Amino acid sequence: MISKTNILLFFIALFTFSACKKETSVTKQTVVDNYIYGVNGENLYQSNVEKNKQKTAEQYISILYANLFQNSVPQEDLIELAELRVSIGDKQAADELILNNFVNSGNVTIPSDSEMRADIDKFIEETYLRFFLRKPNAYETFELKKEIEDDADLTPELIYQAFALSNEYKFY
Amino acid sequence: MKRRKFIKKAALTTASTIAAPYILPAGRLFAPTGARVANHVVFMLFAGGIRQQESVDQQYLANQGLPTEGNLMLNMLEGAPPSNNLLFNLWSPVNQPLTQSGTLFKEVEYESGPTGHYNGHTVAMTGNYTATGLNLNINPEYPTVFEYYRKHSDPAKSAINAWWISEGLGPYPSLNYSRDSNYGAQYGANYLRPASLFGDAGTQLANAITYQPDDVQRINRVKDLLDKNFHNTAEDLPGIHNTPENREAIKNFILDLQDQGQNGSLEVATPGNNYNLLTGDLINISAAWQVLDEFSPELTVINSINLDVCHDNFSAYLDFLHRADYGIGWLWNKIQNHPTLANDTILICMPEHGRNLDSNNLTDQNGLRAYDHTGDTNSRRVFTLVVGPPDKVKQGQVFGMQGNPAAESIDVIPTIAHILGFYEDIPFNSLPGRVLTEAFV
Numbered sequence: 001m002i003s004k005t006n007i008l009l010f011f012i013a014l015f016t017f018s019a020c021k022k023e024t025s026v027t028k029q030t031v032v033d034n035y036i037y038g039v040n041g042e043n044l045y046q047s048n049v050e051k052n053k054q055k056t057a058e059q060y061i062s063i064l065y066a067n068l069f070q071n072s073v074p075q076e077d078l079i080e081l082a083e084l085r086v087s088i089g090d091k092q093a094a095d096e097l098i099l100n101n102f103v104n105s106g107n108v109t110i111p112s113d114s115e116m117r118a119d120i121d122k123f124i125e126e127t128y129l130r131f132f133l134r135k136p137n138a139y140e141t142f143e144l145k146k147e148i149e150d151d152a153d154l155t156p157e158l159i160y161q162a163f164a165l166s167n168e169y170k171f172y
Numbered sequence: 173m174k175r176r177k178f179i180k181k182a183a184l185t186t187a188s189t190i191a192a193p194y195i196l197p198a199g200r201l202f203a204p205t206g207a208r209v210a211n212h213v214v215f216m217l218f219a220g221g222i223r224q225q226e227s228v229d230q231q232y233l234a235n236q237g238l239p240t241e242g243n244l245m246l247n248m249l250e251g252a253p254p255s256n257n258l259l260f261n262l263w264s265p266v267n268q269p270l271t272q273s274g275t276l277f278k279e280v281e282y283e284s285g286p287t288g289h290y291n292g293h294t295v296a297m298t299g300n301y302t303a304t305g306l307n308l309n310i311n312p313e314y315p316t317v318f319e320y321y322r323k324h325s326d327p328a329k330s331a332i333n334a335w336w337i338s339e340g341l342g343p344y345p346s347l348n349y350s351r352d353s354n355y356g357a358q359y360g361a362n363y364l365r366p367a368s369l370f371g372d373a374g375t376q377l378a379n380a381i382t383y384q385p386d387d388v389q390r391i392n393r394v395k396d397l398l399d400k401n402f403h404n405t406a407e408d409l410p411g412i413h414n415t416p417e418n419r420e421a422i423k424n425f426i427l428d429l430q431d432q433g434q435n436g437s438l439e440v441a442t443p444g445n446n447y448n449l450l451t452g453d454l455i456n457i458s459a460a461w462q463v464l465d466e467f468s469p470e471l472t473v474i475n476s477i478n479l480d481v482c483h484d485n486f487s488a489y490l491d492f493l494h495r496a497d498y499g500i501g502w503l504w505n506k507i508q509n510h511p512t513l514a515n516d517t518i519l520i521c522m523p524e525h526g527r528n529l530d531s532n533n534l535t536d537q538n539g540l541r542a543y544d545h546t547g548d549t550n551s552r553r554v555f556t557l558v559v560g561p562p563d564k565v566k567q568g569q570v571f572g573m574q575g576n577p578a579a580e581s582i583d584v585i586p587t588i589a590h591i592l593g594f595y596e597d598i599p600f601n602s603l604p605g606r607v608l609t610e611a612f613v
Contacts, residue, residue: 048402083373086341088426089348089363090331091411093419097426101380143397154390162394170406 045134051171057085057095059172064099064164067130068108099164103157110156120145123156131163206326208593209564209612212517214464214472214507215317215588216500217296219289220453220479221545222523224553224574226493228278233257236486236540244494247501248521248557249276259538260491263443266501270519272568273504274559275611279572282525282552282581287545289480290343292524292581297336297347297473299585299603309343315352315602317585318361321471324589324597332418333470334361335463339456339477341365348412360412361471362422366459367452369426370433382424392416425466429459438462441502451492453478457499461506468512470592474503475524482527486540504559518560518591520584526551554581558611565611583608 045051055063061081065073073081081098088094102108116123124144128136136144148154163169225231230243232254242254246265250272253262267273285291285301295301298314318334338344349360368374383391399405414422432438440458442449450458453476460474476496482489500521507513529550531541545551556579558565572578582605589595590607 051402052404054404054406077376080373080376083341083368084376086345087363087365087368087373089336089345089361089412090414090419090422092413093423093426096419097377097380097423100383100423101377104381105379140401144394147394147397151390153386154394158387158390159394162391162398165391165395166398166402167404167406168398168402171402171404 044129045132047137048132048134048168051168054171057091058082060095060170061085061098064102067164068102068160070109096161096165099161103160103164108160110160113155116148116156116159120148123148127159127163131160131166131169206593209591210516210518210560211592212468212470212472212513213588213591214474214503214517214519215296215584216503216519216521217293217473217475217524218496218500218521219293219475219524220477220492221287221289221292221482221525221527221551222479222493222554223482223527223543223550224279224555225550226490227523228276228555232490233540244490245497246494247497247504259487260494262494263498266498266505270501270504270521270557270559271570273562274519274557274565274567275569275571275608277556277558277571277579277608277611279574279577280522280554280556280579280581280583281577282554287525287547287551289477289524293344293347293475295581296522296524296584298350299582299605301582301604309346311346311349311351313351315350315355315359316347316361317473317588318471319349319352319355319359320585320589320598320602321592321594322359322361323355324594325592326594326597329470330418331360331362331412331414332421332467335460335467335469335472336361336363337456337460337463337472337474338363338365339367339452339475341368344475357410357412361473362412362414364426364459364463366429367455369430369459370455374430377427377430380427382427385420388420421467425462429462432462439506441499443498449495451478451495453492453496454499457496457503461503464507464513465510468510471588482543483532484534484542485536486542487536487538489542515561518558518565520587521557521559522581522584523554525581526553553577556584556608558587558608562613564613566613569610571610579608580605587611 062073062078084098085091085094103110111123121141124136124141128134128140225235227245228249230241230249230251232242232244233240238257240254240257243249243251244253246253246269247267248270250269282292282295283301285295285303291302291304294304294312297316298312299317300314302313318336321334322329322331336348345363345365348363349355349357429438436447438458439445439461440447440450441454441461456476457474460472463469464472478492479489479496481492504519507517507519525545527543527545527550528548532544534542536542553574582603586595586603586605587608589598589603595607
């Protein structure tokens with residue numbers, strides 16, 4: 001089982017490496033057929049079947065923050081986020097608003113729409129790795145690529161929110 | 173693409189038949205199942221612990237050794253304000269006293285259980301006395317009025333129709349549904365603590381934007397695609413759930429509420445719409461009005477709590493009493509000018525409990541003694557005011573006097589059930605209180 005700490009460390013390491021194309025490509029050379037991916041010794045999921053424990057609300061917010069901002073959530077923000085979440089009865093609505101705020105903060109590294117459309121396969125693979133800690137299978141790539149190609153207004157921001165709201169993202 | 177926008181007013185339409193109560197074969201004087209007195213109820217839990225002496229008895233400073241009496245609740249009660257020894261500026265009332273538009277149960281008994289704020293709230297919102305004395309952050313034992321309403325209304329009501337809006341956090345967010353296995357979150361109310369949205373916590377939504385419906389559809393379409401390829405679902409978040417459409421409306425409402433607060437366009441319950449005069453209670457009432465204006469819920473419960481300052485500051489307690497009264501008058505005025513709510517809303521006001529007869533050892537800056545609420549007879553004395561249109565609520569009546577209470581704290585929930593037409597559908601023996609039938613035409 002992958003612990004929360006390991007997941008956080010993985011994200012930090014992932015983005016540290018992904019900032020440098022050369023090192024990223026070296027990392028990917030260790031990948032064999034969507035099986036085990038390693039960054040600093042951390043494992044990725046072989047498939048989503050392994051994910052069967054739902055994240056707590058605190059885990060979800062903390063991991064989401066780390067995932068998007070490549071840093072751990074500051075304690076002050078965590079306290080405010082917790083209060084905000086308590087102050088809204090519909091927790092799904094609260095989480096969606098918090099995610100909305102994160103994605104639109106201007107501090108999240110999100111590919112531009114033109115970057116995404118220049119290499120959709122690459123965008124899909126990186127997004128799966130970023131949020132799901134695994135590579136997409138061929139069918140998943142096909143489906144999402146078709147969505148992107150068929151809808152010129154489907155932006156990376158919207159796709160990121162869909163990933164963060166998906167059932168798979170809420171499990172580990 | 174994405175952009176913040178003011179959401180359209182989408183007041184929920186309600187279509188139902190108003191029916192007067194009739195005498196059942198069993199001899200009960202309640203409306204038949206489904207028949208309603210009115211389609212909207214606002215229950216103002218005038219909370220924080222309010223003594224009869226300073227509220228309905230209008231004794232002002234008389235119990236502090238100063239010979240000045242007078243009415244601080246000019247929006248709710250008839251009576252002249254104090255003419256001297258004023259501790260603060262009085263605000264002119266918004267309306268004629270609400271007692272002229274309803275029935276005052278001047279003496280109401282909080283019969284048993286600890287006189288704590290959380291317990292007082294649970295008694296008022298569940299219609300059952302409980303022995304819980306601590307401010308436990310758990311859902312109450314007995315079903316709340318929201319659960320009775322949502323489960324027993326026909327047709328069933330969605331959560332967008334029921335709101336619990338509190339001034340404080342602590343245990344209060346837990347009062348939107350109970351632990352009762354026959355009810356629970358699936359019948360709970362939407363909960364909101366507006367002060368958090370306008371405070372530091374609210375800054376965590378500073379960059380959130382309102383999405384257009386087509387962008388929401390795009391997010392959901394991709395989410396559905398992802399969910400289709402995963403074997404587990406994460407729909408079991410604790411708490412109440414809204415339909416996707418209502419959830420989207422609530423999110424937009426929250427962002428819009430914040431926008432209005434930030435740009436100064438939010439209407440607030442102060443004279444001249446002056447933000448500098450806001451108290452926590454008035455922020456809560458102001459935001460509650462926005463909920464009422466936007467969603468026209470059928471059942472709304474709002475509280476105040478600032479008056480609890482009476483533990484160590486009697487002067488501030490009097491001030492907060494006066495301000496909260498203003499907020500209630502302001503709210504009723506807004507309701508009477510709303511296309512859906514006007515003439516179809518009944519407002520019920522009641523403190524969650526009183527305060528002690530004898531003061532504690534603390535005095536404030538004016539040398540006035542403070543009061544706790546430790547369960548003496550005086551702290552079990554409250555009042556209940558039922559306000560509504562003259563064709564629904566009897567106007568100008570007063571019931572009860574000290575030593576001869578006309579009702580109990582647990583009577584409000586049966587009364588709300590009666591107004592909204594589901595009282596007869598609640599399982600027998602669930603609610604020990606009675607319907608305050610004498611208040612209705």
